[in-house]
Amino acid sequence: MTENQDVTRYLGKKYPTKWDEVPIAGIVPWPGNTEELKTHAWRTIKPVIDQEKCIRCRLCWVYCPDSAILEVDEEYVTSKGRRYKVSYKVDYDHCKGCGICAFECPVNAIQMVPEER
Amino acid sequence: MEALKKPVRTIWDIPRPEQFAPGHNMCQGCAAALIMRMLMKVVGKDAIVVMGTGCVEVTTTPFPYTSWKNPWLHLAFENTAAGASGVEAALKALQRKYGVFKDRYIKVVAIAGDGGTFDIGLQSLSGMMERGHDVMYVVYDNEAYMNTGIQRSGATPLGAWTTTTPVGKRMRGEPRPKKDIIGIALAHRIPYIATANPAYPTDMMEKFRKAYETRGPSLVHVYSPCTPGWRIRNEHTIHVSRLAVQTGMWVQLEIENGKPRVTVKVPKRKPVREYLRIQGRFRHLTEEEIQKIQRMVDEYVEEINRWVGEQAIGPVVEE
Numbered sequence: 062m063t064e065n066q067d068v069t070r071y072l073g074k075k076y077p078t079k080w081d082e083v084p085i086a087g088i089v090p091w092p093g094n095t096e097e098l099k100t101h102a103w104r105t106i107k108p109v110i111d112q113e114k115c116i117r118c119r120l121c122w123v124y125c126p127d128s129a130i131l132e133v134d135e136e137y138v139t140s141k142g143r144r145y146k147v148s149y150k151v152d153y154d155h156c157k158g159c160g161i162c163a164f165e166c167p168v169n170a171i172q173m174v175p176e177e178r
Numbered sequence: 179m180e181a182l183k184k185p186v187r188t189i190w191d192i193p194r195p196e197q198f199a200p201g202h203n204m205c206q207g208c209a210a211a212l213i214m215r216m217l218m219k220v221v222g223k224d225a226i227v228v229m230g231t232g233c234v235e236v237t238t239t240p241f242p243y244t245s246w247k248n249p250w251l252h253l254a255f256e257n258t259a260a261g262a263s264g265v266e267a268a269l270k271a272l273q274r275k276y277g278v279f280k281d282r283y284i285k286v287v288a289i290a291g292d293g294g295t296f297d298i299g300l301q302s303l304s305g306m307m308e309r310g311h312d313v314m315y316v317v318y319d320n321e322a323y324m325n326t327g328i329q330r331s332g333a334t335p336l337g338a339w340t341t342t343t344p345v346g347k348r349m350r351g352e353p354r355p356k357k358d359i360i361g362i363a364l365a366h367r368i369p370y371i372a373t374a375n376p377a378y379p380t381d382m383m384e385k386f387r388k389a390y391e392t393r394g395p396s397l398v399h400v401y402s403p404c405t406p407g408w409r410i411r412n413e414h415t416i417h418v419s420r421l422a423v424q425t426g427m428w429v430q431l432e433i434e435n436g437k438p439r440v441t442v443k444v445p446k447r448k449p450v451r452e453y454l455r456i457q458g459r460f461r462h463l464t465e466e467e468i469q470k471i472q473r474m475v476d477e478y479v480e481e482i483n484r485w486v487g488e489q490a491i492g493p494v495v496e497e
Contacts, residue, residue: 076242083242092247093199095238100201119189123379124416126211128200155200159207159405160413 071097096155100127104158106173108151112137114170117145121162121171129156181222181285181390186383193219199245203237207412209376209402209419210234210318214245216379217287217316220386223248225285226265230258230299232291233325233404234318255290255298259306262288262313285314285390292319296332296357307366307395314389315397317359320404328407332357335427336474337467339459340407351462355474363397364433370396371433376403377419381430381441388434401428409458418456425453426479426491440482440490447494450475 069076071091077083084090110121122130135148163171179195186192197218204211210233227250229235235252238245253261266286272278288306290299295317306313322340323329330340336355339345343352363371370392374382382400389396403410403418410418422428423442427450430442450472454460463471472494479491 087241089239089242089244091242091244093245095201095240095243095245096199098201098203098243100203103206119192123189123192124212124376126204126208126215126415127202128196128198128215132194152200157206158412159415161207161416164413165416 099154100157101154104156105176106158106160107153107156107176108158108160108162108171109174110149110151111170111172112148113139114168115145115149116168116170117147117149118167119149120165120167122149124161124165126159126161127155127157128152130162179219179222181224182220182383182387186380186387189380192216192379192383195219197222197247199247201243202245203240204233205405205412207405207415208233209404209415210320212376212415213316213318213382213400213402214238214289216376216383217289217386218246218248220383221248221285221287221314221390224282225287226251226269228253228258228262228265228286228288228313230288230290230294231255231325232294232318233320234289234291236325255294257302258288258290258294258299259313259315260302262286262315263302263306263309263311266311266313286312288313288315290315290317291323291325292317292321292333293323293331295319296359300362304362304366307363307368307397310368310394312393313395314386314392315395316386316389317397317399318402319399320402320407321356322404322407324404324407333359336471337454337460337463339409339462345462350467351459359397359399360431360433364436366395367436368395368397369435370394371399371431372397373399373401373429373431375401375419375423375428375430375442377416377423378430378442385432385441388432407459409461410456414456418453421448421453421456424448425450426475427453429479429482429491431482438486440486443490445492447479447492449494449496 071094129152131150137145163173198215227248321333328340329342334352337351339351372385374385403415425448432439
């Protein structure tokens with residue numbers, strides 16, 4: 062998701078602007094385009110992952126209902142010299158702030174921080 | 179993304195690519211979203227999703243948006259399984275007459291909520307199972323009609339508050355126990371029946387995979403906590419599902435060709451009080467009513483143990 066993305070089309074197919082451009086029979090030819098809808102405004106608290114404490118058990122990634130925890134191939138070396146091949150990041154565009162990740166984290170590496178503007 | 183081939187033994191066997199897009203309108207902490215995400219990771223792209231009305235149907239497809247990356251068909255409450263059998267028959271006819279999809283196996287996956295399965299869609303489900311269509315039927319059971327505003331369904335457990343079973347002097351929540359959909363499916367002699375729970379994701383995905391590989395009708399009954407309807411905290415979704423298994427309210431069953439097996443064994447069962455006290459829909463229950471539910475669960479567990487022929491679920495141990 063980039064800032065200057067074209068919002069009039071998805072996967073190269075244009076969204077309808079007039080009634081006669083709407084696909085026949087209500088077909089939606091844009092598979093998986095709800096990822097354009099940002100649900101970040103729903104949350105009042107946001108998860109913050111402490112990369113030092115995280116043991117890469119993958120539980121937050123598994124239990125996230127909104128696929129808002131991303132698993133990225135990013136190497137991380139902790140201050141104690143432990144080397145991890147993957148890192149977990151939060152997709153703040155889609156996170157609804159339910160707090161399942163923080164509740165299920167076995168080492169309390171995820172903190173729910175109040176959202177401030 | 180291809181369908182899952184090898185068994186899911188650990189959490190690291192779960193594939194990383196997503197087949198179910200984020201950004202849907204399901205509530206914060208909804209377990210149904212998690213179930214759909216795991217289901218689509220298993221079935222991959224070669225599947226046609228046939229969906230009955232329900233929470234997931236309404237929240238994932240606000241026109242002109244969709245969360246699904248598969249061919250997807252909307253159906254009403256009562257004809258989910260009927261539509262799924264039609265799609266499957268049409269695929270078979272296309273293969274026979276025109277030879278399309280010769281080298282690919284395409285699965286029809288029917289998804290419906292508990293209202294669309296236990297109450298309204300029961301006749302078409304029965305017909306689908308009786309005719310032996312090659313359809314995988316997934317029920318996400320949030321134990322009431324949550325989408326329209328928490329009305330009771332056949333799946334509502336004993337004593338639960340809903341808007342149509344209110345709590346007062348005359349009525350103390352839902353007066354009848356939950357309908358036994360597994361027993362109904364078992365009576366149709368279908369090859370694969372399972373109950374799954376999102377708190378055990380590897381077990382759930384393994385059951386989805388087995389249902390996917392079954393050639394013939396299969397039914398997977400998935401427990402799905404609903405945060406607004408059950409009056410639980412958003413972060414307690416997985417905690418509540420785990421407690422349901424640990425207290426014996428929910429038993430992780432798998433019935434392959436009539437042979438039952440308990441996949442998640444519970445040697446020491448917790449008292450049901452722990453499960454009931456965490457949910458707002460059971461907060462009116464008195465100690466007497468909790469004991470009544472405890473006796474009911476004890477009988478159910480005993481029945482399951484007798485059926486599988488071993489002590490799969492142990493006795494209650496107070497901590």
